[in-house]
Amino acid sequence: MALFLKEEDVRNVVTMQMAVDAVEEVMKEHALGLSINLPRERTRIRKGALHILQGAVESHGVFGYKAYTSTREGNRFLVYLYNSTRGNLEAIIEANYMGMLRTGAANGVAAKWMSRGNAAVAGMFGAGWQAGGQLEALCCVRKIRQARVLDPNGEKLREFCRRNEKNLGIEVRACETPEEVISGSDVITTITTSNRPLFPHDLVAEGVHINAAGSNALIRSELDEKTVRKADVVAVDARDVAARECGDLLPLLEKGRIHWGSVAELGEIITGRAPGRSSDGDITIFESHGMGVQDLAIGARVLARAREEGLGTDLPLGA
Secondary structure, three states: OOEEEOHHHHHHHOOHHHHHHHHHHHHHHHHOOOEEEEEEEEEEEOOEEEEEEEEEEHHHOEEEEEEEEEEOOEEEEEEEEEEOOOOOEEEEEEOHHHHHHHHHHHHHHHHHHHOOOOOOEEEEEOOOHHHHHHHHHHHHHOOOOEEEEEOOOHHHHHHHHHHHHHHHOOEEEEOOOHHHHHOOOOEEEEOOOOOOOOOOHHHOOOOOEEEEOOOOOOOOOOOOHHHHHHOOEEEEOOHHHHHHHOOOOHHHHHHOOOOHHHEEEHHHHHHOOOOOOOOOOOOEEEEOOOOHHHHHHHHHHHHHHHHHHOOOEEOOOOO
């Protein structure tokens, strides 16, 4: 029978390290042709939208999809896992928290493979729901000692700093300007819904790694064109996904100022099929948009742990 896992069940078994390990493994498999990912499909109406990410992960014997809706009431996330041998439904998983971890984990993996090994200071633009996962994932892969955060909502920013100082055991400083965030930061993360660049290119120093996670539509842009052109390495999670969604890269591609041949996939860097950072002075950028196989890889681990712990509710289907 299929298992239904609520958000509280997921929280009881998943960790950020689990998510980082799952994403790193599946990105490697994707580069080797051992997983299948389809770009996100969106169905939009005036009052809302349905978004679907699907794929297959052979190492876990699953295929399936994440479906989420966005309306004025908010977002609702579900992951559906099917046994790829028998075809039966294995699980339906509420995936708001799991999705937040997945988004952070993807950028954590990118930082592991693309930032300097001694990176210790994180600069962050955004202090919302997703930002906490971004910072926690960085702390999983690098010895972060300080984070500098900017958000236009002062109350939310102060609460973010207090909560993450307590949870992560590092200094988390509220900033008032982009200069404060970037100056001295080793890794810069953008996790906003901005439709214009968050900082000018001349603030970006040699050796910095940038995780850009918010520009998932043509109307959104967190980095200016000169910042992208300044980078020694630009990577995405998947080129076919980025070709639909990356507001930071698509204008440059359209103008011919960069081309897809110069844009690596993260899995290619992990497997050595594409060059990553070659020196401490390189500027590197990872544009993250999310892949269904990342959700499936984490979901498979969550399901296995939940069964071990006896969590979840049996559903009258999936036999």
